Amino acid sequence: MFRTLYCASKKTALAIVAALLFLATGGPVSADDGFIVIVHTANPAASVSREELSRIFLKKTGQWQDGSRAVPVDLVDSSPARGRFSQVVHGKDTSAIKAYWQKQIFSGRGVPPAELGSAAEVVAFVGANRGAVGYVAAGTALGGPVKAITLAR
Amino acid sequence: MYRMLRHILPAVRSPYAEKERMMDRFTGFRPYNIRSLARGAVFLLLSWGLAGTAVLGAQEEPPADEPAATAESSAADASGLTVTFHGYLTQAYAQSDGNQIFGITEDGVTDYRTAALQIRADVRENDSFIFQFSHERLGESPIQEVKDDDVELDWLFYEHRFGSSAVKVGRIQIPFGIYNEIKDVGVLLPFYRPSHNFYGEAAYSSETIDGIVLSHALTLPGGFGLDADVHFGEWEFIQSDFLGGYTTNEVDDSLGLELWLDTPWPGFRVGTGAMHYQIAAGEGETEWKQYHISVAAELERFSLHAELKQADVQTADVYLGYAHLGVGLTDKLTLNLQDDLFYIKVPGASRTRVDEDRAVGLNYAFNPSVVLKLEHHWNEGGFWVEGGVPFGSGIKTRYGILSLSTAF
Numbered sequence: 001m002f003r004t005l006y007c008a009s010k011k012t013a014l015a016i017v018a019a020l021l022f023l024a025t026g027g028p029v030s031a032d033d034g035f036i037v038i039v040h041t042a043n044p045a046a047s048v049s050r051e052e053l054s055r056i057f058l059k060k061t062g063q064w065q066d067g068s069r070a071v072p073v074d075l076v077d078s079s080p081a082r083g084r085f086s087q088v089v090h091g092k093d094t095s096a097i098k099a100y101w102q103k104q105i106f107s108g109r110g111v112p113p114a115e116l117g118s119a120a121e122v123v124a125f126v127g128a129n130r131g132a133v134g135y136v137a138a139g140t141a142l143g144g145p146v147k148a149i150t151l152a153r
Numbered sequence: 154m155y156r157m158l159r160h161i162l163p164a165v166r167s168p169y170a171e172k173e174r175m176m177d178r179f180t181g182f183r184p185y186n187i188r189s190l191a192r193g194a195v196f197l198l199l200s201w202g203l204a205g206t207a208v209l210g211a212q213e214e215p216p217a218d219e220p221a222a223t224a225e226s227s228a229a230d231a232s233g234l235t236v237t238f239h240g241y242l243t244q245a246y247a248q249s250d251g252n253q254i255f256g257i258t259e260d261g262v263t264d265y266r267t268a269a270l271q272i273r274a275d276v277r278e279n280d281s282f283i284f285q286f287s288h289e290r291l292g293e294s295p296i297q298e299v300k301d302d303d304v305e306l307d308w309l310f311y312e313h314r315f316g317s318s319a320v321k322v323g324r325i326q327i328p329f330g331i332y333n334e335i336k337d338v339g340v341l342l343p344f345y346r347p348s349h350n351f352y353g354e355a356a357y358s359s360e361t362i363d364g365i366v367l368s369h370a371l372t373l374p375g376g377f378g379l380d381a382d383v384h385f386g387e388w389e390f391i392q393s394d395f396l397g398g399y400t401t402n403e404v405d406d407s408l409g410l411e412l413w414l415d416t417p418w419p420g421f422r423v424g425t426g427a428m429h430y431q432i433a434a435g436e437g438e439t440e441w442k443q444y445h446i447s448v449a450a451e452l453e454r455f456s457l458h459a460e461l462k463q464a465d466v467q468t469a470d471v472y473l474g475y476a477h478l479g480v481g482l483t484d485k486l487t488l489n490l491q492d493d494l495f496y497i498k499v500p501g502a503s504r505t506r507v508d509e510d511r512a513v514g515l516n517y518a519f520n521p522s523v524v525l526k527l528e529h530h531w532n533e534g535g536f537w538v539e540g541g542v543p544f545g546s547g548i549k550t551r552y553g554i555l556s557l558s559t560a561f
Contacts, residue, residue: 098522099340102521102560106241106341106560
């Protein structure tokens, strides 16, 4: 009996540890986060890490991992999806990211990504530019050569 | 900074002589020695080579899927050239309790503002020309008596980016500390101005350099990142003559390094830097060196900035630094506290405090581009009091500033 209990406890402990590890590292970001990341269908990427996507949108890198040019596009800062994107991807709220870009602008180091007013405009922009990456509210209809990719934490 | 402070020269030189000196700087002839000529030639060849490479690159056909630029305040033509406009304005009312300090009087001043308009032309993906014109008013400061240029060329440079690196040539803001490149951008500052001791409203530093800046960003393992900037060129600054007056110092062969380490802990960065330069003094030159360390921690509700600079000015060592704490009381309201210090140590004497400025302020951000600030300062020491004794102890001044900052 004690052996059975020991085995059960060991399995339970392993299951708990596995669950904790999963929670700590995070699983893929799903539409439940309020947004989905979209790219052109010609982009071979099926997923992107949060860190890489943050670097792309902060223009700390201008390339995808395959070396092709990355062109980020934002929604306007009043968009709820923009707020969720900032929190999940950058780990900061939209105002903090605006302050980052103001510093970049007035130190002459760069300008922010283009801002578009609606999800439809973002979808159209991504569909017209092979290196483009954007985000739209979950459930947005994707038309043309646009696909959603997974955002891995 | 130096443009306004070079005018603080009580009866030493006339405003007309000042204008002549300004003209000489851009159009006149200065006799250089062979060493300076050689360095200048190398610098020019490097600049032309880089600029030529970029121009040739700009003549290539753009890729077929070049995205249309739709950034705010921008215009794009068929060749892919993108022009963007940005600007900022801070208007203030300031009043002191008696002594005049930084142009602030007991009667109060409203002629107190900073503003700028930036024009950025992105010729291609990796090439940009950037111009910024600025306007600054400093109340009743002696500089305003001779400063008749309402708008000045703040900086203008050409930038070429290649990979994680970039080169800028022209009149460029010196990468130095947390705030040097943005020291007049009110929406980004906790107070009307950053630490006047560390950033030198009157001495030992300059906003811009006429020369070249090389930058490189390095991604390190473990979530760390390193930003490095190297600059070389000329600048000038105002220095107190310690007799109640000021002199303008021309700085040659200024070589500086600025390093910033991004850490895996969001909002926490550490920086350090050094500068080495020659100051023209009479028939000869003196060599100055300065080193600094900076810490910036910007968390959700708290921000902490602390910087310390040590400068070897041959006849003395000066220590300048500050610590700032910001506390977000609400999403829009922030309480700011700052202690700003200036010490000097002359050989054979103990370290002496020259200036201390304690400040408390409240900032209300209507949005990231519109910020209202109310601040109060307790200043001790005569160094910054206009008409005071630079090293007079016991001179106490209180002053307040109410300002509105905007940016687009």
